[in-house]
Amino acid sequence: MEPMAKVKRVLERNPGKIADGCLRVGVFSNGFCTLNCSKLPAVRSIEEDDEYDARTAKDASFEKEILMNPPNNSEHCMTQLMRSLTVEEYAKAFKSFLDHSTEHQCMEQFNQKELPSIVAGLGNGKSTIHVLGVGSGTGEQDLKMIRIIQSKHPGVLVKNDVIEPNPQHILAYKDAVRNSSDLKNVSFTWHQLTSMEYEKQLKEQNMQKKYDFIHLIQMLYRVEDIANTIMFFHSCLDCYAKLLIIIVSGHSGWTSIWKNYRDCLPPTDSGHYITADDVKVVLEGMGVKYQVYDFPSAWDITECFVDGDHIGGHMLDFLTGTKDFMNTAPLDLKQRLRHALGQPECSTKKDGRVFFRNDLSMIVVSS
Numbered sequence: 001m002e003p004m005a006k007v008k009r010v011l012e013r014n015p016g017k018i019a020d021g022c023l024r025v026g027v028f029s030n031g032f033c034t035l036n037c038s039k040l041p042a043v044r045s046i047e048e049d050d051e052y053d054a055r056t057a058k059d060a061s062f063e064k065e066i067l068m069n070p071p072n073n074s075e076h077c078m079t080q081l082m083r084s085l086t087v088e089e090y091a092k093a094f095k096s097f098l099d100h101s102t103e104h105q106c107m108e109q110f111n112q113k114e115l116p117s118i119v120a121g122l123g124n125g126k127s128t129i130h131v132l133g134v135g136s137g138t139g140e141q142d143l144k145m146i147r148i149i150q151s152k153h154p155g156v157l158v159k160n161d162v163i164e165p166n167p168q169h170i171l172a173y174k175d176a177v178r179n180s181s182d183l184k185n186v187s188f189t190w191h192q193l194t195s196m197e198y199e200k201q202l203k204e205q206n207m208q209k210k211y212d213f214i215h216l217i218q219m220l221y222r223v224e225d226i227a228n229t230i231m232f233f234h235s236c237l238d239c240y241a242k243l244l245i246i247i248v249s250g251h252s253g254w255t256s257i258w259k260n261y262r263d264c265l266p267p268t269d270s271g272h273y274i275t276a277d278d279v280k281v282v283l284e285g286m287g288v289k290y291q292v293y294d295f296p297s298a299w300d301i302t303e304c305f306v307d308g309d310h311i312g313g314h315m316l317d318f319l320t321g322t323k324d325f326m327n328t329a330p331l332d333l334k335q336r337l338r339h340a341l342g343q344p345e346c347s348t349k350k351d352g353r354v355f356f357r358n359d360l361s362m363i364v365v366s367s
């Protein structure tokens with residue numbers, strides 16, 4: 001019989017019980033997360049300081065101790081460490097995800113098919129278009145979109161603000177700009193902040209910043225307050241402006257894992273489980289006009305099923321938000337997660353490989 005896993009948290013607060021006998025921290029026991037007094041289904045929350053801890057200290061007090069107890073508690077305990085990813089580790093795991101998924105190719109399809117007509121009306125003839133990227137990462141997607149804006153508005157000046165808390169991402173973004181000789185008439189301002197810090201800064205300075213195009217691409221999973229973030233950035237739109245949110249779609253494998261197989265995920269995962277369906281609930285509540293474009297995307301997770309595989313290990317880390325999940329998770333949890341990943345609502349199998357459904361929704365909100 002599998003040993004039962006108990007999770008103990010240093011600086012533990014408000015623990016809630018979950019089905020497999022673990023103590024889960026920072027999770028609303030009803031499976032709901034309150035977002036501005038509204039309830040979104042199946043969104044898991046994090047403690048307020050978790051993101052900060054993860055951002056600021058590699059060995060912050062966020063480690064969890066997994067005590068593998070034999071069922072009758074009579075024998076000596078085996079101790080293993082299971083902890084959340086640091087910012088650096090998350091960035092590395094995300095890179096591995098990008099390398100083995102069609103995430104950026106999927107965005108490229110959207111860029112080519114839909115984005116030109118979406119950005120064509122921005123600014124209504126203004127000579128400067130103000131763009132804001134929130135959680136831009138290394139800026140790869142941002143630069144592609146700026147080029148499309150320029151192609152639809154020849155000769156305009158683009159003023160591009162970037163909010164990105166990870167300093168390494170900002171450095172990589174700056175390098176990408178330096179190496180892009182075609183980016184004429186574009187100015188860049190980087191703010192090494194979280195979206196909430198940026199909002200707070202503007203409010204403290206009593207500043208009303210308006211933008212013609214704001215994008216939140218694959219980053220809402222990590223913000224402190226999702227509904228407020230969407231509302232705040234929507235309020236920053238000028239006339240003839242658009243807000244673009246890119247997020248996993250409500251019929252992706254992520255949705256199945258997060259909603260149907262939640263008990264297969266470890267408590268070390270500190271992100272929000274949010275999909276396009278949840279964003280739509282917020283937008284409906286706001287009463288704003290929006291359009292959704294769905295694009296298929298796949299993530300080859302075959303190596304996740306191979307014990308000891310380096311790439312599979314990184315993938316499982318990204319999936320679970322946990323450092324070295326393959327080697328630190330209790331065997332039972334690992335087996336259950338792999339079983340869930342192989343289910344048809346999560347993945348498809350082709351030529352001996354397993355493709356996780358990473359379908360994306362591009363949500364375009366008008367000002």
Ligand SMILES: C[S@@+](CC[C@H](N)C(=O)[O-])C[C@H]1O[C@@H](n2cnc3c(N)ncnc32)[C@H](O)[C@@H]1O
Binds near residue numbers: 134141163164216
């Ligand atoms: C999954 S990456 C997406 C990067 C980029 N938008 C893309 O699609 O390639 C998420 C990004 O959001 C940033 N991020 C994390 N928490 C954030 C927050 N609270 N506010 C703003 N950005 C955040 C991370 O540093 C990371 O660069």
